[in-house]
Amino acid sequence: MGSGVRKHSSSFNPKMSLLGGGSLLKSQWRNLAWDEKSRFELIETIREYKPLAQVGVQQARLLLLGHVNVGKSSFFNTINSIFRNHVTAQAPVGSPRDQRSITTKMRAYQVRNGREGKDLNFKIVDTMGIEEERRKGFDPTELPYLLDGHVSDNHQFDPSGNISPEMPGFQKLPKLPEKIHCCIFVIDATSVSSLSDELLNKLNDMRTKITGRGIPIIVLMTKIDKACDQTRGDVSLVYKSATIQHLIAQTSSKIGVPVSHVLPVKNYTHEIELDPWVDVLALSALQQMLRFTDNYFDECLVTSGTGYVPPEKQSSDAWTRKATLNGSSAPAQMKQAWSNNNASTPTAVAGRITGVSVHNTPSGRNGVMAGVLGTPASKFPEAEKKPLLLEENHVVELDEEKEEKERIDEDLVKKPEVEEINQNKMADFNENLPNQIPQEVA
Numbered sequence: 001m002g003s004g005v006r007k008h009s010s011s012f013n014p015k016m017s018l019l020g021g022g023s024l025l026k027s028q029w030r031n032l033a034w035d036e037k038s039r040f041e042l043i044e045t046i047r048e049y050k051p052l053a054q055v056g057v058q059q060a061r062l063l064l065l066g067h068v069n070v071g072k073s074s075f076f077n078t079i080n081s082i083f084r085n086h087v088t089a090q091a092p093v094g095s096p097r098d099q100r101s102i103t104t105k106m107r108a109y110q111v112r113n114g115r116e117g118k119d120l121n122f123k124i125v126d127t128m129g130i131e132e133e134r135r136k137g138f139d140p141t142e143l144p145y146l147l148d149g150h151v152s153d154n155h156q157f158d159p160s161g162n163i164s165p166e167m168p169g170f171q172k173l174p175k176l177p178e179k180i181h182c183c184i185f186v187i188d189a190t191s192v193s194s195l196s197d198e199l200l201n202k203l204n205d206m207r208t209k210i211t212g213r214g215i216p217i218i219v220l221m222t223k224i225d226k227a228c229d230q231t232r233g234d235v236s237l238v239y240k241s242a243t244i245q246h247l248i249a250q251t252s253s254k255i256g257v258p259v260s261h262v263l264p265v266k267n268y269t270h271e272i273e274l275d276p277w278v279d280v281l282a283l284s285a286l287q288q289m290l291r292f293t294d295n296y297f298d299e300c301l302v303t304s305g306t307g308y309v310p311p312e313k314q315s316s317d318a319w320t321r322k323a324t325l326n327g328s329s330a331p332a333q334m335k336q337a338w339s340n341n342n343a344s345t346p347t348a349v350a351g352r353i354t355g356v357s358v359h360n361t362p363s364g365r366n367g368v369m370a371g372v373l374g375t376p377a378s379k380f381p382e383a384e385k386k387p388l389l390l391e392e393n394h395v396v397e398l399d400e401e402k403e404e405k406e407r408i409d410e411d412l413v414k415k416p417e418v419e420e421i422n423q424n425k426m427a428d429f430n431e432n433l434p435n436q437i438p439q440e441v442a
């Protein structure tokens, strides 16, 4: 262990449970090994982490979201400290008197393996804190821009909302590497029981936007040392503390995620030396985030189907001509993007046409769309006006006859959500495709 790490004379000491009062369970309810070996293995696993090669993403992007002052920036500092092997404070943190967010810019922080070591294959993206009041703190309505990778590093947040496609640095056609691959809701353990309805509503709205894109959510419960005397004395008691167990259950039900998605941590705050048990807890949370991220990447590969196209070929003309319309159901993320028909981008890996969906457009008309994954719905504003066949870089309007042929069943018309048309309709539609879209991948 490096010089900056405080030594613990042994692994977990059961006698500790008799000290300090409070209620301690007989055994841990989550399995976590509190020893040097465990710390070392976690560091090694995270050091070696790499997204699956087929996904075409070099670095996972983990987005920190949450109320003001909950410890978002401190979590990055904690992880950074562990890999620097001494306590660092790269991200500005603090508790301002006016309770306004210290962080006002979006920062995609890089963690390196030591001061001059290689970049690890993930970035921790820090954001401004959310506030209950409207037009204060991070504006959750801007979240889709962040999720979909439109916003560049160092973006200055504006509580009244300032992100638009006209803004300098706006990424018009972000691909999977620039998007967010896992979201972390950061919650302060000491305020779980007093979370306001306004804040919960904002978190709930954000959750819908995140899960609609298939992006996983983890809840990071910080400040466990302030919420439980036992844990303050010894972080390794976290999964024996009845108080923390209760707070995790409460967080899970308030935020609406499974208990297994709620991970407690204690960030570095006043310390000048690393503590191995603080490290073990933070590293195990980070490991879980990277596992969830991998699940998301797996899902991207599944939804892109067998026609996976390596990133260097994505959106190239040659590749577009090889697109296949295979009638499989459109991925959920694509449906979501279409159903919103907003500026969001379908979250998918490849640019393959994967399906045809019946879509109830915002203008109330039904459209039949062939979607090219990776192409933002915002590129096709005409989609609001009439049924369209979408191709990668241009729009082919269906003529009246075809439009009639593709008329949707009444009951589908009435449903607000996206519905797939059945295989027969699919076959009809295939027959009427313009010649420039081949039926098979060459």
Ligand SMILES: Nc1nc2c(ncn2[C@@H]2O[C@H](COP(=O)(O)OP(=O)(O)OP(=O)(O)O)[C@@H](O)[C@H]2O)c(=O)[nH]1
Residues within 6 Å of the ligand: 067, 068, 069, 070, 071, 072, 073, 074, 075, 092, 093, 094, 095, 100, 101, 102, 103, 104, 127, 128, 129, 130, 222, 223, 224, 225, 226, 265, 266, 267, 268, 269, 270
């Ligand atoms: N005791 C304790 N204090 C913490 C912990 N995490 C963060 N803090 C303290 O909480 C305060 C806020 O931390 P930040 O990391 O700045 O919180 P933030 O969520 O980034 O806040 P904004 O950027 O202002 O929205 C600081 O004083 C930290 O030292 C923790 O786990 N335990």
Ligand SMILES: [Mg+2]
Residues within 6 Å of the ligand: 072, 073, 074, 092, 093, 102, 103, 126, 127
């Ligand atoms: Mg901050």
